[in-house]
Amino acid sequence: xxxxxxxxxxxxxxxxxxxxxxxxxxxxxxxxxxxxxxxxxxxxxxxxxxxxxxxxxxxxxxxxxxxxxxxxxxxxxxxxxxxxxxxxxxxxxxxxxxxxxxxxxxxxxxxxxx
Amino acid sequence: xxxxxxxxxxxxxxxxxxxxxxxxxxxxxxxxxxxxxxxxxxxxxxxxxxxxxxxxxxxxxxxxxxxxxxxxxxxxxxxxxxxxxxxxxxxxxxxxxxxxxxxxxxxxxxxxxx
Numbered sequence: 001x002x003x004x005x006x007x008x009x010x011x012x013x014x015x016x017x018x019x020x021x022x023x024x025x026x027x028x029x030x031x032x033x034x035x036x037x038x039x040x041x042x043x044x045x046x047x048x049x050x051x052x053x054x055x056x057x058x059x060x061x062x063x064x065x066x067x068x069x070x071x072x073x074x075x076x077x078x079x080x081x082x083x084x085x086x087x088x089x090x091x092x093x094x095x096x097x098x099x100x101x102x103x104x105x106x107x108x109x110x111x112x113x114x
Numbered sequence: 115x116x117x118x119x120x121x122x123x124x125x126x127x128x129x130x131x132x133x134x135x136x137x138x139x140x141x142x143x144x145x146x147x148x149x150x151x152x153x154x155x156x157x158x159x160x161x162x163x164x165x166x167x168x169x170x171x172x173x174x175x176x177x178x179x180x181x182x183x184x185x186x187x188x189x190x191x192x193x194x195x196x197x198x199x200x201x202x203x204x205x206x207x208x209x210x211x212x213x214x215x216x217x218x219x220x221x222x223x224x225x226x227x228x
Contacts, residue, residue, distance in 0.1 A: 002157065033215055043158070043203060043218040056215050090157060094214065102148070103216060105157040 003027065004093050004106035012112045018079040021109045025072055025093030031055070032074040033094070033103060034066060038087040049074055081113045116141040118206050120219025128227050133191045135222045137204035140185065144206040147180060147187045148216070152201045161202075162189070165209075194226045 003026035013019055025032050034046040036059075045058035049068035060066075063081075068074040078085060088110050092103040117140040127133050139147075145166035150158035164171045164178045164187065171178050177190040191198055201223050205216040 002159075031214070035216075042220045043216075045215040045217065048215050058215060092216075102160055102163065103214075104160070105150075107157050 002104040006106035021076040023091030029093035033092045035090045116217040118219040126225045135189045139206040150203045
């Protein structure tokens, strides 16, 4: 167990819908990262938040957005869903003070868009 | 941005043999190189990492080497066991910036035959 939690574990929805994925980082970690893992694209970085503020953006679509709340949990919002959005979505957390910058991954949310 | 290439995409070895997975990166500013192991449907788990001021690091049967000049790094697993079978990902990031998002290689599926 990495200490990072994600809910829900599975999500099945229809095209055009909107969903919210939730992540709670390890205790004390200020950074949250979101990654998308699909069969043909591998693990792709979407977005990073640090202590409530957006720190970096990767290959995140405009239909997707995220935020980090004062208690440091984060939510990833996916809207106008398409079939191609079906993937495993992982969040990871890290502390900024550590030398090694380890990122610990949560168990993931498997999103299926029908 | 950073680009990480990983080879081979699949690797089959006999139990007890060694396995080597190689990665190259493009951004000379990258200075942190973790390796993750991912079992089917599970989260990526950090197995070893190396920073750019170190050329080699070993942890029991696992070792990682880094050649900064050539921008290569490799994972070596000795005395492989069936439980080593999984997908392995290399990654790179720049700890010097506040961003630190990981850029992943495309993964290597390792199969250890008993």
